[in-house]
Amino acid sequence: GAVVSQHPSRVICKSGTSVKIECRSLDFQATTMFWYRQFPKQSLMLMATSNEGSKATYEQGVEKDKFLINHASLTLSTLTVTSAHPEDSSFYICSARGGGGGYGYTFGSGTRLTVV
Amino acid sequence: GNSVTQMEGPVTLSEEAFLTINCTYTATGYPSLFWYVQYPGEGLQLLLKATKADDKGSNKGFEATYRKETTSFHLEKGSVQVSDSAVYFCALRETSYDKVIFGPGTSLSVIP
Numbered sequence: 001g002a003v004v005s006q007h008p009s010r011v012i013c014k015s016g017t018s019v020k021i022e023c024r025s026l027d028f029q030a031t032t033m034f035w036y037r038q039f040p041k042q043s044l045m046l047m048a049t050s051n052e053g054s055k056a057t058y059e060q061g062v063e064k065d066k067f068l069i070n071h072a073s074l075t076l077s078t079l080t081v082t083s084a085h086p087e088d089s090s091f092y093i094c095s096a097r098g099g100g101g102g103y104g105y106t107f108g109s110g111t112r113l114t115v116v
Numbered sequence: 117g118n119s120v121t122q123m124e125g126p127v128t129l130s131e132e133a134f135l136t137i138n139c140t141y142t143a144t145g146y147p148s149l150f151w152y153v154q155y156p157g158e159g160l161q162l163l164l165k166a167t168k169a170d171d172k173g174s175n176k177g178f179e180a181t182y183r184k185e186t187t188s189f190h191l192e193k194g195s196v197q198v199s200d201s202a203v204y205f206c207a208l209r210e211t212s213y214d215k216v217i218f219g220p221g222t223s224l225s226v227i228p
Binding site for chain 1: 162216
């Protein structure tokens with residue numbers, strides 16, 4: 001079945017540094033990818049929709065200059081958290097539409113970001 | 117706007133008990149409905165889905181029926197196992213937009 005690989009699974013970084021999270025569709029082409037953020041014991045909040053070859057569409061309240069999204073190919077989207085602060089610590093999950101089309105959304109395994 | 121509401125957890129059941137997790141939604145048009153499961157420390161996995169009214173999604177003993185008249189998509193399983201312990205998310209995909217909206221999630225713990 002469709003597989004989305006998300007890397008790294010865990011990362012700890014210092015305040016002020018930037019962190020890049022990768023999301024790859026391994027066996028299908030994903031024209032659209034989604035980035036979610038999940039706070040402890042809460043639901044997933046959509047941050048942005050990433051379309052291959054174009055600018056990402058950010059949800060209201062999400063700082064586009066802080067959360068940089070690049071979707072340069074049909075199999076790779078990246079989320080870069082710039083100048084990270086402790087409040088950015090969270091679980092980030094990507095999702096790709098494709099690998100069967102229609103209603104198929106395949107999720108990555110998530111990245112636990114801790115900013116110290 | 118569109119939204120998904122789930123019963124609050126956590127839910128604790130004994131092994132082999134019957135499970136129901138209620139889910140209701142608000143949406144314009146005819147959304148597709150999903151249940152996702154998240155095991156500790158992992159991402160989400162699609163558990164089942166239904167794309168139109170009266171459809172029944174089923175997988176691994178779990179079932180949910182798309183009820184348009186009550187705008188509900190309740191998740192049921194006749195006999196839960198310890199391995200079913202996880203967080204369950206009800207979700208909808210809007211018909212007009214390429215977006216999935218999640219409910220708040222319900223944590224399930226199954227004890228031996």
